[in-house]
Amino acid sequence: MKNIRNFCVIAHIDHGKSTLSDRLLEYTQTISERDMKDQALDNMDLERERGITIKSHAIQLYYNHPNGEKYTFNLIDTPGHVDFSYEVSRSIAACEGALLLVDASQGIQAQTISNLYLAIENDLEIIPVLNKVDMESAMIEEVTEQIVDLIGCEPEEIIHASGKTGVGVENILQAAVKRIPAPKGDPEAPLQALIFDSVFNSYRGVITYYRILNGVLKKGDKIKFMNTNKSYFADEVGILQLDMIPKKEIRTGDVGYIVTGIKNSKEVKVGDTITLNNNPCEVAIQGFEDVKPMVFAGIFPIDNDDYEDLRDSLEKLQLNDASLVYEPETSAALGFGFRCGFLGMLHLEIVQERLSREFDMDVITTVPNVSYHAFTAKDEKIIVNTPLDLPDPTVAKRVEEPFIEAQIITKPEFIGSIMTLCIEKRGYMTKQDYLTTSRVEMTFELPLAEIVFDFYDRLKSISKGYASFDYAPLEYRESHLVKLDIKLNSENVDALSALIHKDKAYYFGRKLCKKLKELLPRQQFVIAIQAAVGAKIIARETISALRKDVTAKCYGGDITRKRKLLEKQKKGKKKMRQIGNVEVPQKAFLAVLKLDD
16 A cells, blocks of 8 residues: 555646646556557547547556655546536545646646645645646746745745656656655455446446545455445456456555446446445445536437437436436427536536437537526525526515626736626626736626626637636525516427526527527518517517519509409418417527527
């Protein structure tokens, strides 16, 4: 155990975590030159295409120290985007130390601070690493000062490294041996292992990743999951490298995987404790808090016959992505589907993309919204996850919406435009600190609903990509919210309904009607698109009917002949409008997500 080190790599998005992890794999010869590729630990096509890490990845390395001893490193590469912070918190729970990466050309950013606090709360040993020191735009002295101010270390404790050239890799490995404590635990005690991740394999069932805190897990042991109270046999145990390597036993302090042949994904819960069936440990490990979704959206199959397939796909995806939550719901317009909770808009986009690629499920996503609290006259609380849950205005006394504390770090020249954006989103500034002469940290309190759609994209564009953004939930506050309904020929389309602040209802309704006018195909009858708040219509667009020229065969003659034919056509169109249905194409639902493009 004294030669084991468990650590993770944490940083803001795009600070070079995956590239530096590649160099660590190369240096320790965990991966051969022939098999080496960029972002070696990112095994999803989606991660490579977007250049971001979506899932945490654990891998075991072996390092021969100059003092002649051989060390085992369990390294976890974590995501940097705020929407995947739950992945980071789970990785941190399985480690004793963390490499805090800071990009020398960008300096400390919002997610750097957020992930650092997460690591400090878990009593992790922090090793600061200044990455990308080989770049021409690197501000080594300036960023060193920022790190010293942030974590209170000495400048010489900061390791200079480059994920691209491999500079400083040896120093990082030596610092891991010297500074990160070896895992504590009793190999003779009853087995106690923390589940920090799991994946679904079509042939082998659920494969669970864990970290052993006490005891030993051997192949063939009968084990028990303490949360679900179910027992299984350990068909295979082993360690995680680029492939899974089977072993006879996994000892205290190590990280590994277990195959038990579980086919039902609900039987494995991330944060649960594995123990032995005949010699159980007394208490379960305190796992992680259940994740609280921020954004809700309906996911429906294009064909209603695919409903059960979609349920299976979501179950398997939830196993791989513990921050996804869902429950069944029905819609008059879209049939049977699921109400899903996400950590943010990028998370929603990734889940939709993964459903399409990994499970071949094409789905329709409804307008995303957040969870509100409505209170009746008797002060009963109703949780409102969809606009349809909102009680009638005659019954509801008040509605409360969730607020967040947003932390934005940027250059001073962008302060004005960022303040304008946040005020437009109904926010107000609570704090402003100059970290250095060229970096300012601004703290705002904003309604969560306002940052759901396009806030992150607009923040990046007005700051020319220099602003970084992180947020944490605050409490619920009273707000004047209304339900905006979209009507097609006086019929409500519930999937396009939205809860929105009263001041923004007209603008949003007008824009949505215009967008639908562009997207809905013309019919043989007139289609009226209306946005309504209660009984009041606040915006309208009309799609004119496709018309046949019924007077084409009239050559000259009395005008009454033409009028008679036109009147006959008009009656037919009126009857058709009463019985005709308007089909809403899938791209109309997707367009709502991109209203400001």
